[in-house]
Amino acid sequence: MTSLQRRIVSRTAEVFCGFAVLIALLPLAAILFYVIREGIGALNLAFFTQMPKPVGEAGGGMGNAIAGTLILIGLAALFAVPVGVVCGIHLAEYPGSKFTSIVRFAADVLNGVPSIVVGIFAYGIAVLPVKRFSAIAGGVALAILMLPIVIRTTEELLRLVPSGLREGALALGASRSRAIFTVILPAALPGILTGILVALARIAGETAPLLFTSFNNRFWSTNLAQPIASLTVQVFTYAISPYEDWHRQAWAGAFLLVMMILTLSMIARFAVRRLERMNRP
Amino acid sequence: MSQTKITVRDFDFYYGSAKVLHGITLDVPENQVTALIGPSGCGKSTFVRSINRMNDIIPEAHGEGTILIDGKNVYGRETDVVSLRRRVGMVFQKSNPFPKSIFDNVAYGLRINGRKTKRDIEQIVEKSLTRAALWDEVKDRLNGSAFALSGGQQQRLCIARALAVDPEILLMDEPASALDPIATTKIEELIYELKSNYTIVIVTHNMQQAARVSDQTAFFMLGKLVEVSDTKTIFMNPKEKMTEDYVTGRFG
Numbered sequence: 001m002t003s004l005q006r007r008i009v010s011r012t013a014e015v016f017c018g019f020a021v022l023i024a025l026l027p028l029a030a031i032l033f034y035v036i037r038e039g040i041g042a043l044n045l046a047f048f049t050q051m052p053k054p055v056g057e058a059g060g061g062m063g064n065a066i067a068g069t070l071i072l073i074g075l076a077a078l079f080a081v082p083v084g085v086v087c088g089i090h091l092a093e094y095p096g097s098k099f100t101s102i103v104r105f106a107a108d109v110l111n112g113v114p115s116i117v118v119g120i121f122a123y124g125i126a127v128l129p130v131k132r133f134s135a136i137a138g139g140v141a142l143a144i145l146m147l148p149i150v151i152r153t154t155e156e157l158l159r160l161v162p163s164g165l166r167e168g169a170l171a172l173g174a175s176r177s178r179a180i181f182t183v184i185l186p187a188a189l190p191g192i193l194t195g196i197l198v199a200l201a202r203i204a205g206e207t208a209p210l211l212f213t214s215f216n217n218r219f220w221s222t223n224l225a226q227p228i229a230s231l232t233v234q235v236f237t238y239a240i241s242p243y244e245d246w247h248r249q250a251w252a253g254a255f256l257l258v259m260m261i262l263t264l265s266m267i268a269r270f271a272v273r274r275l276e277r278m279n280r281p
Numbered sequence: 282m283s284q285t286k287i288t289v290r291d292f293d294f295y296y297g298s299a300k301v302l303h304g305i306t307l308d309v310p311e312n313q314v315t316a317l318i319g320p321s322g323c324g325k326s327t328f329v330r331s332i333n334r335m336n337d338i339i340p341e342a343h344g345e346g347t348i349l350i351d352g353k354n355v356y357g358r359e360t361d362v363v364s365l366r367r368r369v370g371m372v373f374q375k376s377n378p379f380p381k382s383i384f385d386n387v388a389y390g391l392r393i394n395g396r397k398t399k400r401d402i403e404q405i406v407e408k409s410l411t412r413a414a415l416w417d418e419v420k421d422r423l424n425g426s427a428f429a430l431s432g433g434q435q436q437r438l439c440i441a442r443a444l445a446v447d448p449e450i451l452l453m454d455e456p457a458s459a460l461d462p463i464a465t466t467k468i469e470e471l472i473y474e475l476k477s478n479y480t481i482v483i484v485t486h487n488m489q490q491a492a493r494v495s496d497q498t499a500f501f502m503l504g505k506l507v508e509v510s511d512t513k514t515i516f517m518n519p520k521e522k523m524t525e526d527y528v529t530g531r532f533g
Contacts, residue, residue: 096340164377167335168439172390172446173367182393187380 039255088154433464
C-alpha cells in the first residue's frame with residue numbers, strides 16, 4: 001500500500017467514525033432539546049410546591065410527585081444497597097464457594113427481567129397480601145431492579161483492588177473479613193458509590209413497575225403504607241390526558257426527571273473524584 | 282551457630298496437581314538473615330509464602346511435609362493462621378501501602394490486634410517508623426496519604442508496618458527489586474540493623490545483595506533446594522557445580 005492509499009483509507013475511516021458518533025449523539029441531543037424547550041416554560045414555583053388541581057382547574061403542580069419519587073428511590077436504595085453490597089463481597093472475595101455461581105447467575109438473569117415483570121412480582125408479594133398499593137411496594141419493585149446492578153458493580157470493583165492490599169492486610173494478621181472491611185472495601189468504595197448512584201439514576205426513571213405497586217396519589221403523602229405519587233407515573237398520567245395544561249405539566253415533569261438523573265450522574269462523577277483524591281495524592 | 286527458628290523437613294508444594302516444591306529441607310537460624318536465591322520460577326517465593334501460609338488464599342494450592350517454627354507445626358491443625366501471621370511478618374516485592382494515611386498504615390496491625398490505648402499506638406508507630414529509618418522523613422506529615430511517598434519510602438513504610446506488630450520472623454519477598462540503588466542500599470542497611478531482633482528470610486534476585494546482607498544462603502533451582510550453607514561458602518566455595526555456575530553468572 002502506498003502512503004497515499006493509506007492516507008485515503010485512514011481519512012475514510014475517520015469520517016465514518018465521526019459520522020457514527022454523530023448518529024449516536026443525535027437522539028440524545030434531540031431529547032434534551034425537546035424536553036428543555038417544552039418543559040422549561042411550564043416550570044414555575046407552583047410546580048414544585050403545589051399539589052395537582054382537580055380536572056378543569058388550571059394550575060397546580062407536582063410537589064407530591066417530586067417528594068414521592070425521592071421517597072421511592074430512597075426506599076429502593078435502603079433495600080437494595082445492603083443486600084447488593086454483601087452479595088458483591090461474597091462473589092468477589094469467596095470465589096470458591098458453591099453459592100457463588102448461583103448468585104452470579106441469578107444477578108445476571110434478574111438484570112434481564114423486564115421491569116414490568118418485576119412490577120408484577122412486587123405486586124404479588126407486597127400489594128396482594130395487604131390488599132393495598134403502597135410506597136413500600138414501589139420501593140420493593142425498584143429495589144429488585146437495582147439489586148443486580150449493585151451486586152455486579154460491587155463485585156467488579158472489589159476485583160479491581162490490587163491483590164497486594166489483600167495480602168498486605170492478611171500478612172499483618174487480619175482475618176479475612178477484617179481485611180475486607182478495613183482495607184479492601186474502603187479502597188473500592190468510590191467506585192461502588194458511583195455504581196449505586198448510577199443504579200439510582202436508572203431506577204428513578206422507571207414507570208412500569210410503579211403503576212401497580214406505588215400506584216399514584218393526588219395528595220401530599222409521606223405514609224409508606226399508602227399509595228404515593230411519583231414523577232414518572234404523574235408524567236405518564238398527564239401525558240395521555242386530553243388537557244393542554246396537563247400536557248405542559250407533563251413536559252415540566254419530564255424536564256425535572258431528566259435534570260434529576262443528570263444531577264445524580266454528576267454527583268457520582270464528582271464524588272468519585274473527591275474520594276479518589278483522598279486515596280491518591 | 283545460633284538456635285534454629287524455622288525447621289523445614291521434606292516440604293512439597295502443589296498448585297493443583299503441579300508440584301512446584303520438591304522435598305525442601307532447611308534450617309533457618311534465629312536472629313540471622315537467610316537469603317533465598319535462584320532463577321525466576323524456581324519456587325523461592327512459593328517457599329517463603331508457605332512459611333506464613335500466605336498461599337492458603339490460593340485455591341487448590343496445598344503443601345505437604347513439615348514446617349516448624351519454634352518446634353510447632355505451621356500447618357498443624359491447632360495452628361491459628363491469624364496468630365501465626367502476627368508472629369511472622371511479611372514484606373512484599375511490590376510495596377503495598379493501604380490507601381490510608383502514613384500513621385494509619387503503621388497503626389493498622391495494632392488496631393486489628395485489639396486493645397491498645399491511643400498513646401501506646403502513637404508510641405509504637407513512632408518506634409516502628411524509626412526502626413524502619415523513615416521517621417525523620419515523615420514525622421511532619423503522618424496524616425498525609427501513604428501514596429504521596431516515593432517507592433523506596435513506601436517500601437520502608439511497609440517494613441515499619443510489619444515491625445509494628447512486633448513479629449519474631451520477617452519474610453521479605455524481593456523487597457528491593459523495584460527500587461533504585463540508593464533506596465536499595467537503605468533497605469539493605471535496615472535489614473542489617475534488624476537482624477539482631479528478628480529472624481529474617483529474604484528472597485532476592487540480586488546476588489550481590491544476598492552476599493551483602495545474609496549470613497546463610499540457600500540456592501533454589503526448579504523447585505529443589507540445591508545447596509544451603511553460610512553465605513561465604515556459597516559464593517566462594519560452593520559444593521555443587523550448579524550453584525557455582527549460577528553465582529558466577531554463567532546462567533540464570
